[in-house]
Amino acid sequence: MKELVTIQVGDFANYVGSHFWNFQDELLGLAGDPNADSFFKNHDLNMDVLYRTGVTQQGILTYTPRLLSINMRGSLGSLSSHGTLYKEVTSFPSDVVTWTGKISTQACEPHKKNLFLQRLYEEEENLIVTNDTSGSSNGSQSEYQDKDIVESLENGVQFWTDYSKVHYHPQSLYELNGVWMDAENFNNYGIGKDSFSWDLQGEEISDRLRFFVEECDHIQGFQFVVDDSGGFSAVAEEFLENIVDEYTNTPVLLYAVQGHRACTSLQSKKRTVLEDLHDAVSFSRLSSYSKLIVPLGMPSLSKGKVSKFLHIEDEKHYHSSAVYAAALHSISLPFRMDPIGPTTPASSVSGAVDLHGVIQMLSGQGRQNMVSILDVAIPAPALFGGQSEQSLLENLHPLTPQIAEDVEDMQGVECLTVHGAYASGSHRASVSQVKDAVDAAFQCAETNPMFYHLSVALCPLPIPLSFPSIFGNQVGQHGELMGGPITNSSSKGSLDVYSIPMAARLRSSNAILPFVESRLQNLHRFGIDRGAAGAQLLRGWGFGREDLEEMEEMLSKMVATLCPPQLSSDSD
Helix, strand or coil: CEEEEEECEEEEEEEHHHHHHHHHHHHHHHHHHHHCCCHHHCCCECCCCCEEEEECCCEEEEECCCEEEEEECCCCCCCCCCCCCCCCCCCCCCCCCCCCCCCCCCCCCCCCCHHHHHHHHHHHCCCCHHCCCHHHHHHHHHHHHHHHHHHHHHHCCCCCCHHHHCCCCCCEEEEEECCCCCCHHHHHHHHHHHHHCCHHHHHHEEEEEEEEHHHHCEEEEEEEECCCCCHHHHHHHHHHHHHHHHHCCEEEEEEEEECCCCCCCEEEHHHHHHHHHHHHHHHHHHCCCCCCEECCCHHHHHHHHCCCEEEEECCCCCCCHHHHHHHHHHHEEEECCCCCCCCCCCCCCCCCCCCCHHHHHHHHHCCCCCCCCEEEECCCCCCCCCCCCCCCCCHHHECCCCCCCCCCCCCEEEEEEEEECCCCCCCCCHHHHHHHHHHHHHHHCCCCCCCEEEEEEEEEECCCCCCCCCCCCEEEECCCEEECCCCCCCCCCCCCCCCCCCEEEEEECCCHHHHHHHHHHHHHHHHHHHCCCCCHHHHHHCHHHHHHHHHHHHHHHHHHHHCCCCCCCCHH
């Protein structure tokens, strides 16, 4: 087995991670449910790749995510930083006096559990009673409670923990000392750099990561998700630098995610300069410490092609993070597929590959482009005879912003995952049917990549109770796409949709060129050029001329890699 260690840094990264781990928890529950679909009971996915076993002080066995989550203090809502499985250890004041000045204390009232968390707590406290309860009246009561819970989540999520159904190890949840503020104010690289000191807190973070790494038999890499919209980019940079130094040969797959940014026509030029410079600096700095970086964060998911069958409220992180999490779940499936040998009986998976293999395919060949695009079809259409006249490939749409469309790239490389797909109607497709359909789609496509790798799983994406109500009227109970016009009727959620087929793709393509070029241009325009509007801002962030030139050089190399100079003509 090759283990993965997952790292989530920042508020929106943890919103995404909360949904991601809910999917995993749902898979674990369905695998042991006698009434669940057979695809969930025999999914040929090794959950030990993402999870670790342990035991509490009371001798109770635990199974928790191999995860390190970092966020600002006060961001856990009603959840303790020690989690819920292990007895909280009382901390005693240190005898060492390091400060003689005035002391101010920041405190707030404990947050109350919402209906969803209350239900989880009651179910665990009364597990035996709950299992023995029967009767029709109880069924109707439960249905009412579920509706009430779904409605409360739709209207009341304030923290990523509000909809988390997962137990975490005490080493998993780390709150940054001295960073206690609204996420809205922690909105740029400079403030993150000023607020966080690796010298003061880095050793404890490193120790927590080391706890998870050292118990791995054969770690395949780090799955790193960072909130790239503000100060946590600077925190992540310092953490990544430490990881690269300590775990030299362990690859990092970095997802740089951004939540929706409220934008108005009256937005000040100062704010525009700040955001553009943040994006340029953050992308340049983070890229230097990862083997593969995947930028995520559409300006508006609700208006994008990816939401053809979805109803997204952009301003709700609870909504948008669910889409990104579903895509990350799909992309990670090949990392934990059980390997298939020559004598292995018919399997429900195909195309297993580890994180290192994917990184090598996408960034280690040809022009060695380290920036990948993530596309998704949610839900994926039927392979044959569906309501969509487009192929599966044509229904994949980007979650990466500023992407060029309809570009031909002879050096393109793609890693595609399809799971839970329908052949037609409500008939599930076999592994071989998916392979044949994808091969045919590539043969018929106007442009093709140089190489593609396909991974297939029969297990669809399970929809937990706490998943937001974002599905449109055409999405059926198991994610099948039904006929009829798309309407603006009320959205469907977990009470109406139990699972969905998915397709997701990582691709190395020169279609990412506009994204990289915009960051290089903004660094020049607002930071380097004579009289640049953001020159003073960058100095305030601690960047001198040499730093800016290093960033410029790195971005320029990326552009050159994607757009090599044309051979000069002999016509003159």
